[in-house]
Amino acid sequence: MKPVEAPLDAQVTKRGIVHAGAIRRDWRRRPIVLVGLMGSGKTTVGKRLAAKLRWPFVDADAAIEEAAQMPISEIFARFGEPHFRDGERRVIARLMDGGHKVIATGGGAFVDPETRALILAEGTAVWLDASIDTLAARVAKRSHRPLLIGKDPRQVLDELMAVRGPCYRQAPIHIVSADGPHEESVTAILDALNGRNRESLT
Numbered sequence: 001m002k003p004v005e006a007p008l009d010a011q012v013t014k015r016g017i018v019h020a021g022a023i024r025r026d027w028r029r030r031p032i033v034l035v036g037l038m039g040s041g042k043t044t045v046g047k048r049l050a051a052k053l054r055w056p057f058v059d060a061d062a063a064i065e066e067a068a069q070m071p072i073s074e075i076f077a078r079f080g081e082p083h084f085r086d087g088e089r090r091v092i093a094r095l096m097d098g099g100h101k102v103i104a105t106g107g108g109a110f111v112d113p114e115t116r117a118l119i120l121a122e123g124t125a126v127w128l129d130a131s132i133d134t135l136a137a138r139v140a141k142r143s144h145r146p147l148l149i150g151k152d153p154r155q156v157l158d159e160l161m162a163v164r165g166p167c168y169r170q171a172p173i174h175i176v177s178a179d180g181p182h183e184e185s186v187t188a189i190l191d192a193l194n195g196r197n198r199e200s201l202t
Helices: 042-053 060-068 072-079 081-096 113-122 132-139 153-168 182-193
Strands: 010-013 016-019 032-035 057-059 102-104 124-129 173-176
Touching: 032 042, 042 057, 042 102, 042 182, 057 060, 060 072, 060 081, 060 102, 072 081, 081 102, 081 113, 124 182, 132 153, 173 182
Parallel strands: 032 102, 032 124, 057 102, 124 173
Antiparallel strands: 010 016, 016 173
């Protein structure tokens, strides 16, 4: 398994890699937006993070399905990915308005330049990362992912990371999760937000 490399300006902790990017002092007034590939745990971690902060939680994919009145897989099948991304961009822009909340986004949302610029300007982006092996094992348990239908999950994830990785790296917080409890990722995010990312890897 290929190890995940930390950015040059990152600090490594027992819970993973915490990117030491620019975290605004007023982060509590802004949405926290979780980004990353499918299977990285954005929804599960997002719900637990929101509970810890006592903030609202919103799943962007669920909001898109509610707005479109159809599953994402059907949107892809009927209208194609460009149509979906356009709707996704508009829904996330609406979700970003209104102050503090935790938002879990779909895997491709942060790749769209306009969506990424909005999240970076008005929120705090957190990249939830994991090895391809870990992600493939997680997504294999569910069959609703439009980009995986009829394809090898590991190959698709490899290809997606090659394209999307440079975009995810622009998030000011970078957390690497393994097969441990999601609560560890929640703690790592809170540590990063509050400047408590000083542990050394042992």
